[in-house]
Amino acid sequence: RKEVEQDPGPFNVPEGATVAFNCTYSNSASQSFFWYRQDCRKEPKLLMSVYSSGNEDGRFTAQLNRASQYISLLIRDSKLSDSATYLCVVQGSGAGSYQLTFGKGTKLSVIP
Amino acid sequence: NAGVTQTPKFRVLKTGQSMTLLCAQDMNHEYMYWYRQDPGMGLRLIHYSVGEGTTAKGEVPDGYNVSRLKKQNFLLGLESAAPSQTSVYFCASSYQASNTEAFFGQGTRLTVV
Numbered sequence: 001r002k003e004v005e006q007d008p009g010p011f012n013v014p015e016g017a018t019v020a021f022n023c024t025y026s027n028s029a030s031q032s033f034f035w036y037r038q039d040c041r042k043e044p045k046l047l048m049s050v051y052s053s054g055n056e057d058g059r060f061t062a063q064l065n066r067a068s069q070y071i072s073l074l075i076r077d078s079k080l081s082d083s084a085t086y087l088c089v090v091q092g093s094g095a096g097s098y099q100l101t102f103g104k105g106t107k108l109s110v111i112p
Numbered sequence: 113n114a115g116v117t118q119t120p121k122f123r124v125l126k127t128g129q130s131m132t133l134l135c136a137q138d139m140n141h142e143y144m145y146w147y148r149q150d151p152g153m154g155l156r157l158i159h160y161s162v163g164e165g166t167t168a169k170g171e172v173p174d175g176y177n178v179s180r181l182k183k184q185n186f187l188l189g190l191e192s193a194a195p196s197q198t199s200v201y202f203c204a205s206s207y208q209a210s211n212t213e214a215f216f217g218q219g220t221r222l223t224v225v
Contacts, residue, residue: 004154031210031211032210032211032212034213041219042218042219043202043216043217043218043219044155044202044216045216046213046214049211049213087154087155091210091211098143098145098160098162098168098209098210099157099160099170099171100145100155100157100204100214102147102154102155102156103154104152104153104154105154
């Protein structure tokens with residue numbers, strides 16, 4: 001089983017739509033969780049951290065379910081500028097705590 | 113506002129040649145990382161450093177060496193390049209070990225022919 005699994009997409013959605021991405025992770029000892037955004041041929045950039053209580057940043061909402069080892073990202077009112085690849089990232093504990101483990105990414109295309 | 117800077121941005125090597133990729137950060141971060149990104153594979157950790165003078169192996173360290181002689185710099189070396197090392201290489205740094213943002217450089221596109 002892959003450590004971090006995501007649906008690769010692509011997700012093609014119209015402007016204004018709501019879209020949700022899911023991610024599962026295999027290491028139950030993982031401590032930190034993030035969503036990064038990567039534009040084509042660019043470096044990854046932090047979109048938001050994910051907390052057990054859930055967190056929201058404008059049109060973006062992230063949720064973490066530790067029992068199911070599941071992370072989600074919801075984007076409301078999609079904009080053309082949201083087109084990118086979204087990377088689910090998990091950080092471990094103990095000796096592996098330094099390592100960020102990346103999912104392969106989910107590609108989103110928002111179409112006019 | 114430089115952040116993390118990688119040199120060079122592009123490079124073409126012949127099989128067997130050597131090269132060094134330089135990563136420099138101006139944020140006084142302790143932790144630095146080298147990743148490679150291949151189509152369909154996601155980012156994979158090559159080596160990392162938890163402070164000046166320290167290095168450790170990541171998920172895919174074979175064929176690479178690293179050095180962290182100065183806190184702000186993390187060098188990735190390829191002693192004898194192979195076509196399998198054709199990839200996009202990203203350097204990253206972070207302030208602390210966990211639960212913190214990692215800042216990435218703009219990447220180095222390396223082709224080995």
